[in-house]
Amino acid sequence: MRDETTRGRGGTLAAVGPVVSAVSVQTGAGFGATLLPLLGPVGVVGLRQLFAALVLLPAIVGRRIGLRTMQPALLLGLALLVMNVTIYASIERIGLGLAVTLEFLGPLAVALFTSRRILDVVCGLAAGAGVVLLTGSVVALDPIGVALGLLAGAAWAAYIVLGARTATRLPGVQGTAVASVVASLGTLPFLAVALANLAPQHLPLVLGIGLAVGVLSSALPYSLDLVVLRRIPRSLFSVLQSLHPAAAALAGFVILHQVLSVPELVGLAAISLANAAAVLGSARRDAVARRLAAASPSAP
Secondary structure, three states: OOOHHHHHHHHHHHHHHHHHHHHHHHHHHHHHHHHHHHHHHHHHHHHHHHHHHHHHHHHHHOOOHHHHHHHHHHHHHHHHHHHHHHHHHHHHOOHHHHHHHOOOOHHHHHHHOOOOOHHHHHHHHHHHEEEEEEOOOOOOOOHHHHHHHHHHHHHHHHHHHHHHHHHHHOOOOOHHHHHHHHHHHHHHHHEEEEEEOHHHHHHHHHHHHHHHHHHHHHHHHHHHHHHHHHOOOOOHHHHHHHHHHHHHHHHHHHHOOOOHHHHHHHHHHHHHHHHHHHHHHHHHHHHHHHHHHHHHOOOO
């Protein structure tokens, strides 16, 4: 009974968790992008990670965690640092939707190289096609912005691998808390300089948006990701990350008033269908596995 309940929860998380995470991250990223003219990419990331660390710090205060146990979370923090700095620097140059679209190539690579299920590969390729449609109408790309987006994608791939390892070592949100503290410490000096150069009248608004971005783009979604990674395969999780370009395009439209073209809308539909197929396929496999387990002579 416990096995069936766990699998059922895993199926729900596979369907709902990545959607909530993607919408939360990209909504926060949209608000964070409004601070780029005031703080710059590293300053925005520093503010975001500082508030995320402060929100999650109670999860590890007073806890004795060995260095060996923390190692994946420490590396996860470095991956978060690189991923967030490069993606905001890319957003500054080429816009939210395109930057996150390029960043998705990292999870797509993880999905294609780690999955042994043909459905995951097909869904990953379909999602990749949707990503191409999201960027197909873009001309005169900034090469530095593109390179930063691709580097963010490599860091995102590392985040998935290290996140899965962290999820097996540290319970609850402890792994996210450790990683957020590491990422915050790496950007704190740059944040201090950015805030010192900020006009005093802008400080309350910047801190308020920073708190929202820290919760929406880091504390909530990264904690949710580690919970999901405990319950579903990395390959499926990686396919479901294609929701991020779609969420980024929508956030860019709503928050930053970036208009979506017809090919971009088709790309969003392709990504949504690929994700739905991946989730339904995973749920169907779980149902078959439960029936086989129940029919097995060794089943209690």
